[in-house]
Amino acid sequence: MATTETPAEPLSIGEVAERTGLSVHALRFYEREGLLVGPVRRTSGGRRRYTTSDVDWLLICVKLRESGMPLADLKRFAELVRHGPGNEAERLRLLDAHRQRVDAQIQALEECRSVITWKVAVYAEHLARGEAEGLWAPTT
Amino acid sequence: MATTETPAEPLSIGEVAERTGLSVHALRFYEREGLLVGPVRRTSGGRRRYTTSDVDWLLICVKLRESGMPLADLKRFAELVRHGPGNEAERLRLLDAHRQRVDAQIQALEECRSVITWKVAVYAEHLARGEAEGLWAPTT
DNA sequence: ACTTGATCTAGACCTCACTCCAGCTCGTAG
DNA sequence: CTACGAGCTGGAGTGAGGTCTAGATCAAGT
Incomplete structure (x- = not known):
C-alpha cells in the first residue's frame, strides 16, 4: 500500500491531480461534497496539502467511481470511515x-x-x- | 432474428416500451433525436405504430447504449443504415x-x-x- | 353519450458529475 | 520589486440523457 513515495511529504492539489487522474476542479469539488475522510490540511497561506493517505483514499475513490459507484454512495462510505470504528x-x-x-x-x-x-x-x-x-x- | 412474435402486427408505443425496456418518453425522445432508421408509421389518428424491425433495431440500440455507446454514435450509425448500402x-x-x-x-x-x-x-x-x-x- | 386510459405535442425541467469563471492571493524565480 | 503561475472561493454553466407537465386527442368499453 502507500503510493510508493516518500511517506511524509505533503502534496499540492496539482500533484494530487496528476497522480490520481482527477482534475484540480474535481478534487476541490470532491472536498466540498464531503467525499474525503478528513479535512485537508492547509498551508498558512490557505493552500491544500494532501497527505499520502489522502491520496490512497482518492485512489480507492477513483476505482469506485470508475466502476460506477455514485458520488452519494462514496460520500456515505467516507462518512462511515470518518466516524471511526464500529x-x-x-x-x-x-x-x-x-x-x-x-x-x-x-x-x-x-x-x-x-x-x-x-x-x-x-x-x-x-x-x-x-x-x-x-x-x-x-x-x- | 425477429422478436419471436407475429411477423406483421404493428405495436403501440407502450408495447414497444415494454419489450425494449425503454420508457415511452425515451422512445419519443430517441425518435426526435433521429436515432431510428426510418420514420415511425402512424395511425390515422396520429399514434405511432412500430414494426417488429423497429423493435429489433431498438433492441440493438439498447445493447449499444447499455455498453456505453453515446447517443451521438448511435445516431451516426442510424444515419449510415438509413442511407442504405455502400x-x-x-x-x-x-x-x-x-x-x-x-x-x-x-x-x-x-x-x-x-x-x-x-x-x-x-x-x-x-x-x-x-x-x-x-x-x-x-x-x- | 360518457368514462377511462393510452397517446399526442412542445417545451420545461431534472440529475449527475463535473467544469469554468471572476477576482483575488500566494509564493517562487529573476 | 516584479512577474507569473498555481491556488483560493463562491457561484454559474455544461453536456448527456432522459423525465415530466399541460392540455388536447384518440379509441375502446358500458
Missing part, C-alpha cells in the same frame, strides 16, 4: 453490494460484447462477399 | 471501435472488482477477528 459491518455491506453491481455490469457488458461481435461478423462477412443484399432493409 | 465498411469500423471500448471497459471493471474484493476481504477479516485496529487511521 461500523465496519456497514462498510462491508456497502462495498459488497457495489461489488455485486460490478459483477452484474461485467456480465451485462459481456453480453453486449457478444451481440456486437455477432453484428461485426455479419458486416465483415457481407463485405467479404461483396456488397449486395439489403443488410438491414427490414432487419439483419 | 457504407458498410464505415458501419463496421464504428461497431468494431465500440467493441474495443467495451473490451477495455470490461478489463477496467475487472480491475476495479479485484480492488474492491481485496477491500471487502480486509473488512471481512477485520470483522471476523473482532473490532480493533485503526482500519483506516492512516490508510488500510
Whole structure:
C-alpha cells in the first residue's frame, strides 16, 4: 500500500491531480461534497496539502467511481470511515453490494460484447462477399 | 432474428416500451433525436405504430447504449443504415471501435472488482477477528 | 353519450458529475 | 520589486440523457 513515495511529504492539489487522474476542479469539488475522510490540511497561506493517505483514499475513490459507484454512495462510505470504528459491518455491506453491481455490469457488458461481435461478423462477412443484399432493409 | 412474435402486427408505443425496456418518453425522445432508421408509421389518428424491425433495431440500440455507446454514435450509425448500402465498411469500423471500448471497459471493471474484493476481504477479516485496529487511521 | 386510459405535442425541467469563471492571493524565480 | 503561475472561493454553466407537465386527442368499453 502507500503510493510508493516518500511517506511524509505533503502534496499540492496539482500533484494530487496528476497522480490520481482527477482534475484540480474535481478534487476541490470532491472536498466540498464531503467525499474525503478528513479535512485537508492547509498551508498558512490557505493552500491544500494532501497527505499520502489522502491520496490512497482518492485512489480507492477513483476505482469506485470508475466502476460506477455514485458520488452519494462514496460520500456515505467516507462518512462511515470518518466516524471511526464500529461500523465496519456497514462498510462491508456497502462495498459488497457495489461489488455485486460490478459483477452484474461485467456480465451485462459481456453480453453486449457478444451481440456486437455477432453484428461485426455479419458486416465483415457481407463485405467479404461483396456488397449486395439489403443488410438491414427490414432487419439483419 | 425477429422478436419471436407475429411477423406483421404493428405495436403501440407502450408495447414497444415494454419489450425494449425503454420508457415511452425515451422512445419519443430517441425518435426526435433521429436515432431510428426510418420514420415511425402512424395511425390515422396520429399514434405511432412500430414494426417488429423497429423493435429489433431498438433492441440493438439498447445493447449499444447499455455498453456505453453515446447517443451521438448511435445516431451516426442510424444515419449510415438509413442511407442504405455502400457504407458498410464505415458501419463496421464504428461497431468494431465500440467493441474495443467495451473490451477495455470490461478489463477496467475487472480491475476495479479485484480492488474492491481485496477491500471487502480486509473488512471481512477485520470483522471476523473482532473490532480493533485503526482500519483506516492512516490508510488500510 | 360518457368514462377511462393510452397517446399526442412542445417545451420545461431534472440529475449527475463535473467544469469554468471572476477576482483575488500566494509564493517562487529573476 | 516584479512577474507569473498555481491556488483560493463562491457561484454559474455544461453536456448527456432522459423525465415530466399541460392540455388536447384518440379509441375502446358500458
